[in-house]
Amino acid sequence: MNNDSSRHAPVNGKTKVIVLIAWPADHIRTPTFFNALCAERGINAVMVPWAVRPEHLADAWNGLRFVDNLAGVVLTIPHKQTAAALCDSLEGDAALLDVVNTVRRNADGTYTGRMYDGVGFVDGLRNQGVTLDNQRALLLGAGGAATAIALALARAGVSALTIANRSPEKAQQLVQLVRQHAQHVKVEAGSADPAGHDIVINATSLGLKEGDALPCDAARIESGMVVAEAVMQPPVTPLLSAAAKRGARTHLGEHMVTAQLERFVEFLLNTEARH
Ligand SMILES: NC(=O)c1ccc[n+]([C@@H]2O[C@H](COP(=O)([O-])OP(=O)(O)OC[C@H]3O[C@@H](n4cnc5c(N)ncnc54)[C@H](OP(=O)(O)O)[C@@H]3O)[C@@H](O)[C@H]2O)c1
Numbered sequence: 076m077n078n079d080s081s082r083h084a085p086v087n088g089k090t091k092v093i094v095l096i097a098w099p100a101d102h103i104r105t106p107t108f109f110n111a112l113c114a115e116r117g118i119n120a121v122m123v124p125w126a127v128r129p130e131h132l133a134d135a136w137n138g139l140r141f142v143d144n145l146a147g148v149v150l151t152i153p154h155k156q157t158a159a160a161l162c163d164s165l166e167g168d169a170a171l172l173d174v175v176n177t178v179r180r181n182a183d184g185t186y187t188g189r190m191y192d193g194v195g196f197v198d199g200l201r202n203q204g205v206t207l208d209n210q211r212a213l214l215l216g217a218g219g220a221a222t223a224i225a226l227a228l229a230r231a232g233v234s235a236l237t238i239a240n241r242s243p244e245k246a247q248q249l250v251q252l253v254r255q256h257a258q259h260v261k262v263e264a265g266s267a268d269p270a271g272h273d274i275v276i277n278a279t280s281l282g283l284k285e286g287d288a289l290p291c292d293a294a295r296i297e298s299g300m301v302v303a304e305a306v307m308q309p310p311v312t313p314l315l316s317a318a319a320k321r322g323a324r325t326h327l328g329e330h331m332v333t334a335q336l337e338r339f340v341e342f343l344l345n346t347e348a349r350h
Contacts, residue, residue, distance in 0.1 A: 086121055087119070089119055089144075090120060090121055091120040091121075091145075091146040092120070092121055092123065092146060093109070093122040093123075093145075093146050093147050093148070093343055094122075094124075094125050094148050094149070095122055095125065095150075096125050096127045096150050096154055097125075097127075097151045097154070098128050098152075100124045101126075102307075103124045105151075108336060118340065120340075120344055122149070122339075129153055129157065132154055133161060136148075136186075140180070140185075146343045147179040147343035148186075149177055149178075150176050155174045155175055155176055156173065156174050158188065159174050159188055161186070162186045162188035163187065164187045167189055168189070168190040168194075172222060172226075174190050174223070176189075176191055176192055176335075177342060179342055179343050179345075191335045191338050191339075192219075192223040192224065192331065193225075193226050193227030194227050194335075195331045195332060196220075196228075196303075196305065196331045196334075197227045197230075197231045198334035199330030199331045199332075199333065200301075203330060205274070205301055205303075205324075208231075209232065209234045210233050211235040211236075211271065211272045212272060212274045212276065213237045213267070213268075213274070214228065214236060214238050214239070214278060215239050215240075215275070215281075215290040216240055216277065216278035216279035216305075217240035217245040217248070218245075218280075220305045221238070221240070221278035222249055224276060225238060225249055225253050225262075226253060228276075229253050229257030230256075233260060233274075235261040236260055236261070237272065238250055238263070238264050239265055239266055239268075250262050250263060250264050267291040268295055269295045269296045269297070269302075270295045270297070272300065273300060273301065275296065275302045275303070275318075275323075276302075277303070277304050277312070281306075281314075282304065282312035283306055289313060289314050289317060291314070293317035293320075296318050297322070298321065298323060299322075299323070300323040300324070301324045301325075301326060302315060302323045302324070302325050302326065304327060305328050307328035307329050307332065310327055310328070
């Protein structure tokens, strides 16, 4: 895919609009990726970022029901849970977790929500040639992104999953959830020690802000490990820099979102049935 931001699909009266709602929105990069894909494929759709404060989400959302050329909404921090409650129906992981990141506006103005973060993360790894079969994974974090990623990793064939989180009770809750849905995987709460794992995933927010601590002890990262980020900005986080210095293979957070673009097209633009 060409991510050149100077390429745009033509926008006309038949253009389908997808709104990406975030607060704040200044760091948002997904529309650049999505619009480049549409330009490349000749798809008449455009994604625009909307900066909506949390207290105004419901008003913005209800207004969008009446926009007939709105294909759907993509949501990011801090709106994913609130938006799930505003949907008329939820499918897949969205129904399981009560969280959405992708919402289709149906022809009658109702909204159907899905959650693609987990599958996007796993697809992103696979697209980069990383195999998960029988791998031992260390997942750092137990928030929204980590929850979706944990379930997706368990379904993708990892043999063992350690979940480490600052608040240990949340790690324990996530362990119970994964056990309910993937009995074959050895899953436990543990420390943020990379040793003994094949793949280390940062799904905490550490790395977003300058001066953040590393989410794990980088001195315990070994060559041969894969170290993957959910954090997208900066593209190369201090964890990824440290992991590269240790000889590990690194994986950018943006792969998690670029792997979802195809699903946005299929679900939001109703092309699923044609495949
Ligand atoms: N690439 C993508 O497509 C994508 C998609 C979704 C999210 N993300 C990124 O993933 C990250 C997490 O997002 P989220 O939605 O899961 O957020 P969240 O639900 O608020 O969870 C935040 C997680 O980070 C941990 N954390 C926060 N501050 C910490 C600190 N100072 N020390 C240790 N742990 C800390 C939290 O631990 P506690 O439970 O102890 O609070 C929790 O596990 C964000 O950087 C977000 O940008 C990326």
